[in-house]
Amino acid sequence: MEAPPSGSAFLLAQVGAHAAMRFTERIGALDLTPPQVGLLRLVASRPGQSQQALAKQLGTPATRxxxxxxxxxxxxxxxxxxxAEDRRLYALELSEDGRALMGQVARAAASHDRTITAVLTEDERATLHALLTKIADDQGLTPGDARGRLS
Amino acid sequence: MEAPPSGSAFLLAQVGAHAAMRFTERIGALDLTPPQVGLLRLVASRPGQSQQALAKQLGTPATRxxxxxxxxxxxxxxxxxxxAEDRRLYALELSEDGRALMGQVARAAASHDRTITAVLTEDERATLHALLTKIADDQGLTPGDARGRLS
DNA sequence: TATTGTTATACTCTATAACTATA
DNA sequence: TATAGTTATAGAGTATAACAATA
Structure with a gap:
């Protein structure tokens, strides 16, 4: 019975929700919501996909x-x-403005990251990242996964 | 520029959302929702409070x-x-059944914790807990904080 | 007059079902 | 007939405002 006073999973959920909330505030300054950023990221990384294909990757109904x-x-x-081949399908792509805005989002994300881990040393930051990656892999979470809220 | 490929804050939000979702599933088996567990935990730890007092601690409007x-x-x-002194106020307390159910919730939480961190060694688990606590303190998060979703 | 708890209402987000156009 | 996209509708969750009882 040497379990920590407050469970790690609980801390994880609490700190994770805090990080998500702070990021939501940051992109709010760019007049964007988490679902919008999630979609933009997906279109940026793989342009030309149909809405149905994107919906599947986001784990959301196509109507959304x-x-x-x-x-x-x-x-x-x-x-x-x-x-042109199948006129039922759209091919979604970012515009020039869209690409520029995604650059701003990337800078906001980097700044956000530094703010959240500001209290850690460089070594601690690397350790945290390694441990979280280990859990994410074990739990079957993929890098770009947008399921379960957030960007 | 030795930043990790995917930001720690993003990983944190992703893994945290996953942990919260899995915990929601577990308490769902007890026919409870996260807001209900949050309220029960608060009443269990400090019985006899009014609904207004509880609302403040939960960061939610009293009408909820x-x-x-x-x-x-x-x-x-x-x-x-x-x-009896001020008949406008209620004093909320757990019943015997409520206390028994909270015992089940505690066991579910402990089991949940082991599942989420199953891939880590005992040392790694302690390290993760320490790093998360450090961030939580730095970001002004209190131990029992129920704001921002989850239990 | 101020405060506790309540009710009524509205707003946001999301999901389900029905429709159209293309194939 | 099957599929992509759309529209319309309804449901859950939450917040705001108005109300009754007590102080």
Missing amino acids: LVPLVDGLEKRGLIERRRN | LVPLVDGLEKRGLIERRRN
């Missing part, structure tokens, strides 16, 4: 993508291009 | 407590006792 893409398209961040 | 307490009271887990 419609208003999500609508909003980003109206702001000129994303483009719906028709697929 | 009404249906929350209603459900737990109907199931015989919690009791609304009138305060």
